[in-house]
Amino acid sequence: MDSKSFPVPNSTTxxxxxxxxxxxxHRSTENLPSAADVVVIGAGYAGASTAHHLLQHTDFAHGQRSMLILEAREACSGATGRNGGHLNADPYNRAATALESVGKVAADEATLFEVRHMKAVGDxxxxENIDCDFVMTRVTDVCLYEEGATRQKTKIEKLTAAGVAGLDDVFFSDHxxxxxASGIKGAKGCVSHTACHLYPYRFVMHLLRSAVAQxxxxxxxTPVEAVSSEPDKEGRWTVQTPRGAVLASKVVFxxxxxxxxLLPELAQKIVPVRGICSRIVTPKPYPPYLPTSSVLHFSDHEYDYLIQRSDGSIIVGGARQGFYNDLGSWFDVYDDSELMESAEKYFDGYMQRNFHGWEDSEAYTDKVWTGIMGYTDxxxxxxxxxxxKQGQFVVAGFSGHGMPQVFLSAKAVASMIADDARLEDVDLPQLYHSTSERFASKQRHISLQAFDAVMQKIGPKN
Ligand SMILES: Cc1cc2nc3c(=O)[nH]c(=O)nc-3n(C[C@H](O)[C@H](O)[C@H](O)COP(=O)(O)OP(=O)(O)OC[C@H]3O[C@@H](n4cnc5c(N)ncnc54)[C@H](O)[C@@H]3O)c2cc1C
Known part of the structure; x- marks a missing residue:
């Protein structure tokens, strides 16, 4: 087992x-079962949501088909347990890219799929009365450079002209x-729309606890070290762990x-990218109030995102200004046990620097941590x-933007497993489909010029 590509111990808290x-x-049993109908690998948002949706199907709800979740570290200790908590369905950036590269139908699908997450998760x-600080609010998505603000405006105009869905909730403020409109110093343009935030760890832990109860x-x-590349005579896959092997009819990555x-065929398709996040607090009993969550773009590739929690603290992630040029510290990195040295101090004075009304807040950085995202090509x-590989499924590669994409993606996979539904028949944007053409494609998405630039700099990977 190549330790480089697996979750590491001692991750930052x-x-x-x-x-x-x-x-x-949690371990439901002392030993692993020798077989299970479905083995889900990973107990983050995607694994827990897959379990949740499978349990909506009678066979699983009534225990006629068994399910095993294998997690390398603690439950929800991956990206989900260390993200920004921002469920920010993006109605214009990704839609504009989709419109340009594949057309209106795909743009509509991708946008509405994200927007529907707010209701699906909120409902x-x-x-289930889940104690996870869920808030539906608005986000101000701000550009602090002229060129970006002009592009924001153009994207919205093009999408509106093409009649792409999801724009009725979107407003643009110019320089x-x-x-x-945003309260952000030096804002040159600002897009606002509905968004949510929540306590992601508590949400996922609720799903897992409820799954175990069922x-x-x-x-x-229990890290999975390998999954056999060929099934046995009965079509089952061997899932290998240090605690023994499990035979599985279906495996979900x-x-x-x-x-x-575990799936080398996705090499160069999903790349681990280390991100950084922090919590900022103030000693004041009533910290300045932020009426919206925010995204701050400093350049095409440097941005931050933040939410304010009901206790007045701020969760802010991004900090790319601090480390973007230090490639080795974040690109193709699996290790979330360390911070990026160049970004460690980035969040100090952040609110005072960027937000009107925070100058005397005495806000300071309370905690900084890292996490590993899966960026796709x-x-x-x-x-x-x-x-x-019949019976193997993937639900992965959310490119640092999983909160508005994972829950219903997992529902689609659950329906493929439980109902034998075909990929083309489930409720899933075509841009997400894990087709063999996409696995083989060398074509790059326009928004991933950064990815390409990085790949060129570091050369092809093995
Ligand atoms: C710092 C940071 C900030 C972010 N902020 C936001 C945000 O504000 N909004 C947003 O939408 N998205 C954000 N994201 C991205 C978001 O967190 C992810 O897209 C989402 O959580 C992905 O969920 P997941 O279940 O696919 O992955 P994960 O939560 O990473 O879960 C994968 C799980 O699989 C386990 N695993 C991996 N390999 C094995 C193995 N071999 N055997 C057993 N288990 C294994 C891991 O330990 C992990 O628990 C952020 C990510 C990071 C890192």
Missing amino acids: SFWRSDPHPFDS LIKR KTAER GVNLQTH ATNGYTTA DGFPYVGNVPG
Whole structure:
């Protein structure tokens, strides 16, 4: 096992994981079962959502088909347990790219799929009364450079002209009003639309606990070392772990940035990218109030995103200004046990620097942590069958933007498993489909010029 490409021990502790859930290191049984109908690898947002949706199907709900979740470290200790908590369905950036590269139908699908996550996740939280600080708000997506602001405006105009869905909620403020509309110093343009935020770790831990209560076997601290490349005579796959092997009729790779360690066919398709996030607090009893969540773009590739929690603290991630040129510190990196040295101090004075009204807040950085994202070659996740391996499924590669993409992607995979539905018949944007053509394609997505530039600089990977 190449230790480079697997989750590492001693990961940095995120704010979200500073108070571990009782199921954080849960093992439903002392030993692994020798076989399971479905083995889900990874207990993050994608793995937990897959389990949740499978349990909506009678066979799984009634225990006629068994499910095992294998997690390398603690439950929800990957990107989901260390992200920005921002469920920010993007109605214009990715849509504009999709419109340009593949056309209106694909742009509509991709946009609406993200937008629908806000309701789908919000409804579940309400229905099951999940204690995870869910807030529906608006986001101000701000450009601090003229060129970017002009591009924001152009994208919205093009999408509107093409009649792409999801824009009725989107408003643009130009250089005259952007600073006032966003409260962000030096804003040159600002797009606002509906967005949500939540406590991602608590949301996922609820799904996992509920799955276990319904009979799912959850095994933390159980890394999968390999999955056989050929099935046995009965069509079952051998899932190898240091605690023994499990035979599985279906295997789901919900392994995000770590996927290529188990599925080498996705090498150069999903690349691990290290991100950084922080919590900022103030000693004041009533910190300045932010009416919206925010995204701050400093250049095409340097941006931050932030939410304010009900206790007044801020969760802010990004900090690319601090490390973007230091490639080796973030690109093709699997290790979330360390911070990026060049970005460690980035968040100090952040609110005072960027937000009107925060100058006297005495805000300071309380915590900084890192996490591993799975960036894909074309900017969209790989969801569906693993080509050529019947019974293997992938739901991975959310390119640092999983909160509005994962939940319904997992639903699509659950329906392929439980109902034998075909990829083309499930509710999933075509841009996400894990087709053999996409696996083989060398074509790059326009928004991933940065990815290409990086690949050129570092040369092809083995
Ligand atoms: C710092 C940071 C900030 C982010 N901020 C945001 C944000 O604000 N909004 C947003 O939309 N997205 C954000 N993201 C991205 C978002 O967190 C991810 O897209 C999403 O959580 C992906 O969920 P997942 O379940 O696919 O991956 P993960 O949560 O990473 O789960 C994968 C799991 O698989 C396990 N695993 C991997 N390999 C193996 C193996 N071999 N055996 C067993 N288990 C294995 C891992 O340990 C992990 O628990 C951020 C990510 C980071 C790192």
